[in-house]
Amino acid sequence: MLPDLTDLSDFRTVLAQAPGPDAEALSAAQERNGQLTKPPGALGRLEELAIWYAGWRGDARPVIGAPQLVVFAGNHGVTAQGVSAFPAEVTAQMVLNFQHGGAAINQLARAAGARMDVRALELDRPTEDFTKDPAMSEADLLEALRVGWMAVDPSADLLVVGEMGIGNTTPAAALACALYGGDAADWTGRGTGVDDAGLTNKARVVGEGVALHGKTDDGLELLRCLGGREIAAMAGAIAAARVLRIPVILDGFICTAAAACLVRVSETALDHAVAGHQSAESAHARLLGKLGKEPLLSLGLRLGEGSGGALAINILKSAVACHSGMATFAEAGVADG
Incomplete structure (x- = not known):
């Protein structure tokens, strides 16, 4: 327990x-x-x-008989900086879609035989704009970690965590940049499809956030200052699975950024995890390389939601079945x- x-x-x-x-x-x-x-x-x-x-x-x-997939949702104050092609209201709308079974991840979870759960984290209270203040207080971070921690079913024998949060490739890029260095532009991608001007603006926002908060090597402090509630919840769930010895399939760039924060807490934090796929988000391959994780699939996905991880469930099931x-x-x- x-x-x-x-x-x-x-x-x-x-x-x-x-x-x-x-x-x-x-x-x-x-x-x-x-x-x-x-x-x-x-x-x-x-x-x-x-x-x-x-x-x-x-x-x-x-035998793999009880895979669990959990989608965490959160909203981000940094969207006020114009970093996404979609408005923040879409987060709550997509949560309803998940709950009604209408999203891509619902179909992929069903195809993989995985139980799917959805956890929305205070969508009416976005995180702070991290170019001005830390994204979360310590209490907010702890609560988000606990949501993820408690979302894991101890009887599950495989875990995939996904996310929904308009703008959340921006905090993911900021976390990766703060953890591994380099220029903000190297870690910043188009996310949901921003144009060239939007990409330049997004890299500026990432750079400002890292300049303000990136002077620490502490993974949890970076998660607090540059992350988001759903990103912290994913980290909490991955950590809980580690304690329970439940293998984890990592999803895309945002999930991998959450996981990377855990490695700064414990070097063995991701020994129970494999990378489900390499997404089309430009910096995901680089981030996987930093973690030493070779993806199982590379299908040009950039949806999030846990979609790539869900697809990889059947790869792992096939391996275990053989x-x-x-x-x-x-x-x-x-x-x-």
């Missing part, structure tokens, strides 16, 4: 002390993989994924050479 979070130091301590994969299950899964009816390495990365998954679930022959369902050479009566 998950411990409660009463303050940010609790979060830091619990994440730093989170357990690693089960060494016995990992070893047994590796041994089983070597006995399956196929040439060594013939299933490529699927073999690595299945063994990785087995270690985190503590089962040398696991590992656990295939016969060994001895069971099949096949000579292994």
Whole structure:
């Protein structure tokens, strides 16, 4: 079970002390993989994924039967700077669409056999404009982390987190820039489709935010100053899954920026996570490279919502199904050479 979070130091301590994969299950899964009816390495990365998954679930022959997908929604004060092609009202409208089953992510979750939950975080109270003030107070950050923390079902055996929040590629770019350096323009993309003038303006906003708040190496402080409620909630959910040893499939640029903040809290914070896809957002590949995560898919997606992560569920399911369902050479009566 998950411990409660009463303050940010609790979060830091619990994440730093989170357990690693089960060494016995990992070893047994590796041994089983070597006995399956196929040439060594013939299933490529699927073999690595299945063994990785087995270690985190503590089962040398696991099954994925209860994936969970959670979409977090939040609004951003920085949209007042004209960083998005859509108005902030769309966030609440899309939340209703999620709840009514009408969005792309509803279809993808259903196709993957995943339970889908939606958590909207104070949409009537946007974060502050981070070019002027920190996006959130410590209390706001803690509450957002707790929303994500408590959204994870302990009985789930796989987690994908997604987001909805007009303007949220701007805080994601600011977080990436503050975490890894470089020019703001290097981390800033078109998001929902801003034009050239909009992109220039967006890079300016990112640069101003990082100049004001980016002088710390503390991932949670950067998340507080430059992030958003839904971004913090994603970080909280990813951390909770780490504590529960539930494997995570990361979604796109915004989700990856949230995850990157956790690495500054604990170097092993993302050992239980794989990258579901590389999105069309220009800096996502670079951010994945910084985290050492190779994406499972690259389909030119830039929707968010957890869409790329949801698509990758079936890749991981297939890897685990082959590992656990295939016969060994001895069971099949096949000579292994």
